[in-house]
Amino acid sequence: MSSIILITIISLSVVALICAVILYFIAQKFKIVEDPRIDEVQAALPQVNCGGCGFAGCRNMAEAMVKADTFEGLYCPVGGTDVMNAAAKILGKEAPVADPMVAVLRCNGTPENRPHTSRYDGASDCRISHNLYIGETDCSYGCLGNGDCERACMFDAIHIDPATCLPVINDDKCVYCGACVKACPRHIIELRKKAKKDKKIYVACSNCDKGGPARKACKAACIGCSKCFKVCEFGAITIDKNLAYIDAKKCTFCRKCVEECPTGAIREINFPPRKPKAELQNETVNA
Amino acid sequence: MLKTFPSGGIHPPENKLTANIQIGHLPVPESVTIPLSQHIGAPATLIVNKGDYVKTGQLIATAKGFVSSNIHSSVSGKVNKIDTIIDTSGYRQPAVFIDVEGDEWIETIDKSDKIVRDITLSPEDIKKRLLDSGIVGMGGATFPSHVKLAVPEGKRCNILIINGVECEPYLTSDHRLMLEKGEEILIGISLLMKTLKVEKAKIGIENNKPDAIAHLTKLAAGFKGITVHALKLKYPQGAEKQLIKALTDREVPSGHLPLDVGAVVHNVGTAYAVYEAVQKNKPLFERVVTITGKSLTKPGNFVVRIGTPISRLIEAAGGLPGDTGKIVSGGPMMGKAISNQDVPVIKGTSGIVVFPENESEREESGPCIRCSKCISVCPLNLEPFLLMKLSEKGLFERAEKERITDCMECGSCSYTCPAHRPLLDYIRLGKSTVIRMARERNLK
Numbered sequence: 001m002s003s004i005i006l007i008t009i010i011s012l013s014v015v016a017l018i019c020a021v022i023l024y025f026i027a028q029k030f031k032i033v034e035d036p037r038i039d040e041v042q043a044a045l046p047q048v049n050c051g052g053c054g055f056a057g058c059r060n061m062a063e064a065m066v067k068a069d070t071f072e073g074l075y076c077p078v079g080g081t082d083v084m085n086a087a088a089k090i091l092g093k094e095a096p097v098a099d100p101m102v103a104v105l106r107c108n109g110t111p112e113n114r115p116h117t118s119r120y121d122g123a124s125d126c127r128i129s130h131n132l133y134i135g136e137t138d139c140s141y142g143c144l145g146n147g148d149c150e151r152a153c154m155f156d157a158i159h160i161d162p163a164t165c166l167p168v169i170n171d172d173k174c175v176y177c178g179a180c181v182k183a184c185p186r187h188i189i190e191l192r193k194k195a196k197k198d199k200k201i202y203v204a205c206s207n208c209d210k211g212g213p214a215r216k217a218c219k220a221a222c223i224g225c226s227k228c229f230k231v232c233e234f235g236a237i238t239i240d241k242n243l244a245y246i247d248a249k250k251c252t253f254c255r256k257c258v259e260e261c262p263t264g265a266i267r268e269i270n271f272p273p274r275k276p277k278a279e280l281q282n283e284t285v286n287a
Numbered sequence: 288m289l290k291t292f293p294s295g296g297i298h299p300p301e302n303k304l305t306a307n308i309q310i311g312h313l314p315v316p317e318s319v320t321i322p323l324s325q326h327i328g329a330p331a332t333l334i335v336n337k338g339d340y341v342k343t344g345q346l347i348a349t350a351k352g353f354v355s356s357n358i359h360s361s362v363s364g365k366v367n368k369i370d371t372i373i374d375t376s377g378y379r380q381p382a383v384f385i386d387v388e389g390d391e392w393i394e395t396i397d398k399s400d401k402i403v404r405d406i407t408l409s410p411e412d413i414k415k416r417l418l419d420s421g422i423v424g425m426g427g428a429t430f431p432s433h434v435k436l437a438v439p440e441g442k443r444c445n446i447l448i449i450n451g452v453e454c455e456p457y458l459t460s461d462h463r464l465m466l467e468k469g470e471e472i473l474i475g476i477s478l479l480m481k482t483l484k485v486e487k488a489k490i491g492i493e494n495n496k497p498d499a500i501a502h503l504t505k506l507a508a509g510f511k512g513i514t515v516h517a518l519k520l521k522y523p524q525g526a527e528k529q530l531i532k533a534l535t536d537r538e539v540p541s542g543h544l545p546l547d548v549g550a551v552v553h554n555v556g557t558a559y560a561v562y563e564a565v566q567k568n569k570p571l572f573e574r575v576v577t578i579t580g581k582s583l584t585k586p587g588n589f590v591v592r593i594g595t596p597i598s599r600l601i602e603a604a605g606g607l608p609g610d611t612g613k614i615v616s617g618g619p620m621m622g623k624a625i626s627n628q629d630v631p632v633i634k635g636t637s638g639i640v641v642f643p644e645n646e647s648e649r650e651e652s653g654p655c656i657r658c659s660k661c662i663s664v665c666p667l668n669l670e671p672f673l674l675m676k677l678s679e680k681g682l683f684e685r686a687e688k689e690r691i692t693d694c695m696e697c698g699s700c701s702y703t704c705p706a707h708r709p710l711l712d713y714i715r716l717g718k719s720t721v722i723r724m725a726r727e728r729n730l731k
Contacts, residue, residue: 118377118626121649123709125679128716133626134377213371213379 037090038062044086045076050154052077052177062087071096078155078175100194101176103158103169107188108204108267109142110164114218120146130185138217141207143167143188152183171198193248200269201251201258208241215263222265228257289494291519292529295666297699299522299620301495305459305579310467310588313603315390319362319594320372321347322382325633326429328354335383339366344393344570347383350418356431356634357421361572361592363391375616377626385594396569402470403566410482413565420564421571421634425556426450426461426525427617429635432561435551436482444551447480447488448534451503451555452518452525454493455618458638460575461555463588465492465499469506472555475562476513483551489534490515490555493524522620523697527552529666541693556637576600576632580641582608591632597639598628604641612647615640620698650707661700661710667693671700671710678717683724686717692725694718 042062049057053076055064065074065087075098076083088095114137120129126148134140145165149158157173158180160166167180171194181189188206203222207214211223224242236250237257246257246266255274258266324330331348335341341360348358364387371379392398408416418433438444449472453461465472476488490507492500494517504515518524518533528539530552537548545552553561556575563569572593579586584605591600597616601607607614607628615622616630619640624647661671669690677686694714701711 118624123652123712125712125716128709128712131716131719132376132712133623134373138373138377140378209379 035066038066040090041065041087044090045083046078048078048154050078050175050177050179052175052179066091070094077101077177080175101191102171102174102194102198102200103176103178103180103189104192104200104202104204105143105167105169105188106190106202106204106206107141107143107166108220108265109137109139109218110166110220113220114139114142126183127185139207139214139221141186141188141209142205142218144186148183148185149180149189152179154179195248195253198270199253200267201253201255202246202248202267203244203265204267205265206243208243210242214242220264222261223263225262227260227262228266231256231260289517289519290533291521292524292532292666294668295664295699296521296523296529297664297702298520299456299702301520302456302579302581303459303462303495304457304581305577305586305588306462306496308459308463308587310460310463310575310590311603313589313591313595313600315362315387315592316595316599318364318367318384318386319592320382320384320596320629320631321358321361321594322372322374322380322631322633323348323358324380325358325593325635326356326423326431328352328356328431328434330381331355331358333369333381333383335366337366337368340364340388341366341385342391342393344396344572346419346570350421350431354431354434356423356429357419357570359421359570359572360385361594362387364388373627373630375623375625375630382631397567402474404474406474406478406481406566408478408565410484413478413482416565416568417561420560420569422557422560422564423571423634424554425560425574425634425637426554427621427635427637429633432553432557435553436479438483438546438551442546443549444483444485444546445487445549446535446551447476447483447485448530448545448550448552449476449488449490449555449558450525450527450530450552451490451492451496451499452530453496454520454522454525455620455622455638456522457579457640458577458618459579460577460588460637462496462499463577464559464575465496465555466502468559469499469502471562472558473503473506473510473513474566475558475560476553477510478561478565479551479553479558480512485551486512488513491518491524491530491534492516493518493520495520523666523695523699526666526695526697528695541690571634574632574634574636576636577638578604578641579638580604580608580611580643581646582610582643583641584608591636593633594631596629596631597625597636600632600639601628601641608641608643610643610645611641612644613642615642620702621696652708653706655706655708658705660703660705664699664703666697666699667695669694671714672708674717675708675710675713678713678720683717683720687721687724691717691721 045058047058053061055061084095116136117138120136124146126144126146129144135144143166147160149167155173157170158167161168176191205222207221214221214223222244226239228244229237229239234250236247238245258268329351332351333348335347342363345360347360350357364385367384367386372382374380422432423429480488500517507513507515531550539548560571573590576591577588578600586604613624616625674691698711
């Protein structure tokens with residue numbers, strides 16, 4: 001009886017030993033050497049997997065950062081300079097300097113400016129509404145107001161204002177990951193360079209129609225009149241397809257274009273209030 | 288036992304209010320707007336200028352490429368301007384504006400009522416005449432007819448199928464056409480048979496039109512090879528693949544064309560347009576349109592010149608009722624609500640349905656309860672609930688594997704869903720995205 005137990009133990013031990021040897025060699029053969037720095041870099045990244053860097057998640061970004069010779073083309077908009085510096089320190093590379101940006105909505109089609117001409121009762125999804133027809137107003141370029149950008153934002157930075165039916169972007173929360181830019185089927189959200197005190201001047205319109213139809217559809221439409229283009233001393237404004245565009249890099253915030261715009265399509269945000277024109281005139285008279 | 292297609296299908300209320308109303312003529316309006324893209328394929332190239340005088344039936348835009356169609360003036364008068372108009376989707380597209388002066392037809396058109404029975408032209412000449420006359424599929428899809436008749440080498444067509452099903456509720460333009468222009472339609476079918484070199488043609492008509500079935504059966508006795516078949520009432524029987532299955536029991540495989548099973552399908556409206564083009568030399572510049580709706584005072588069927596604003600048609604039907612909630616161009620199942628009454632009637636406008644407010648509201652949608660009703664009604668055996676989920680989540684590659692491009696957008700799934708989920712809305716989105724993805728892939 002005891003011999004049976006003994007044989008069993010010995011034979012099983014031999015089998016176990018053979019398996020262990022095979023496993024050892026297989027493990028040696030198929031060993032994956034992973035750079036330990038990947039884990040470190042990943043830990044330094046925000047780890048929200050938003051995809052703002054262009055990779056599927058933070059792990060992929062970390063791998064790319066470790067592999068790359070320089071950080072060119074690699075930037076984590078969510079973490080910004082701090083995170084990039086931390087990652088650069090781990091890897092002994094140089095961190096790129098990028099301007100912080102912020103998302104702006106290039107449309108000001110509030111119900112007052114852009115009256116509704118029909119009612120959409122399909123699924124609440126901008127992509128569907130855009131595929132199906134022009135939208136609830138006569139503007140084929142402007143915001144559809146079904147909130148694809150709101151759903152795409154992982155940082156609670158964008159919400160549809162029920163009064164204006166337009167998305168409102170919270171500058172403090174926006175990490176310029178670009179998810180809303182990708183989500184918008186009409187491509188009206190743009191990432192612009194962030195200025196001091198969150199000052200912004202931009203053309204709040206995306207309508208490429210000629211002046212007449214554009215104005216008919218929306219009171220605040222850019223009609224491509226080129227007045228702003230002529231008044232700008234810094235060459236920051238270009239007109240393409242009946243639509244003005246202000247280059248944030250060249251703009252000096254002089255606000256001349258804002259005054260010139262006949263439809264109020266150029267918006268200024270976070271500026272101190274101007275003195276009324278009458279007062280200005282009085283001042284010059286008094287002087 | 289009447290024939291029908293085997294899988295799926297629904298039975299929406301018929302509401303054929305205008306089935307017994309004779310086709311009337313809508314007066315020529317003071318001005319028309321004729322879009323340059325009224326068909327599937329490339330928009331036509333304009334050949335008239337501002338200020339030109341054009342006659343009724345004169346060519347104003349020529350087909351650009353093979354899959355495209357000629358466009359003719361539907362009125363006589365001066366070209367006022369060439370500008371953009373708002374189409375049914377609200378987007379702008381190029382169109383010709385013509386101010387009407389009198390009604391002078393080009394001399395070559397045979398304006399008499401006499402039925403021309405003798406077929407003298409050769410198949411090639413018939414095909415050329417159809418191309419010249421701008422004939423497209425009149426059922427609504429507006430696919431250029433000459434393309435369908437050009438059988439590529441290596442393929443053989445042995446049966447012509449004529450679609451007289453008119454399975455969309457409300458619409459009666461085909462029904463009236465069959466009753467009033469039966470013989471012309473049969474001559475048109477003979478012309479199509481000659482062009483395709485086939486011996487057999489089957490006309491499929493649903494059995495809610497017994498008068499049309501009886502009338503055409505009687506007339507068809509005098510024509511060789513044409514038979515009329517009554518079909519069991521079921522939507523969407525007017526879809527090409529479903530009709531082929533119902534009439535010949537041949538199944539067109541996924542991703543294939545009817546020609547792959549030896550069949551070509553044309554609408555009765557197209558057959559009539561073919562008759563007019565070939566025997567009367569009349570280009571396609573007017574069509575029968577049903578204007579209907581429960582609260583309209585005078586619904587009816589009208590011969591309308593292409594380019595007439597829809598508002599004129601509504602006026603002819605007694606004006607827009609106060610309780611109107613939606614105006615749909617096409618049938619209620621597959622048609623599209625229009626956002627502007629100035630939209631012109633085009634070659635594919637088979638009907639205008641005016642819905643009162645209480646019928647046009649969509650119910651609030653709830654969560655999917657996996658009842659699988661959408662699967663059981665899908666005539667193409669797809670899984671609508673899954674396709675919706677996939678395109679909602681942006682999983683378009685997966686949706687492609689689930690054959691989303693097979694969907695013909697009949698809307699049976701949305702109609703039947705007890706939770707009123709916007710199934711078709713999302714499937715359309717997925718389908719268009721998948722088609723775009725496939726096109727980009729092919730370009731690479």
